[in-house]
Amino acid sequence: MVSTALSIDDKVTVKRVRAFFTDELPKLQLLAHVRLSGVSLDAMPVHYSNENTAMDKMTRQVQAQMYIKDMVDALSVLPDMERKVIVLKYIEGLQWFAISDRLHLSVRRLQEIMQNALNSFDLAFLETLDSI
Secondary structure (H helix, E strand, O other), X not given: OOOOOOOHHHHHHXXXXXXXXHHHHHHHHHHXXXXXXXXXXXOOOOOOXXXXXXXXXXXXXXXXXXXXXXXXXXXXXXXXXXXXXXHHHHHOOOXXXXXXXXXXOOHHHHHHHHHHHHHHHHHHHHHHHHHO
């Protein structure tokens, strides 16, 4: 029997990546002036300038676009099912039951896949996630 219990480090990783998808990705999308319809994440880049010049806005926009590109690249290396579950849950905003209907898997199985997906995504997106 395979244990589905997560270690403390895995729980911290899952919490961090989930926060990225739910809190930071929407901010990045707004900042980047990008709405990705299948694969999209938002994260607000750290910016310490008190200026709000056109150059500052453009710099933040380009940086946000680079973060989103890095996110899409990280998603692209995930196994197909892990990528689908992340995209359906966090990008398309579907509820677990809707994802279950679409993928013909139980909600419990989908949640197990999500745990693995978030850990895999963290490894693939680590450098970018640390800089956000």
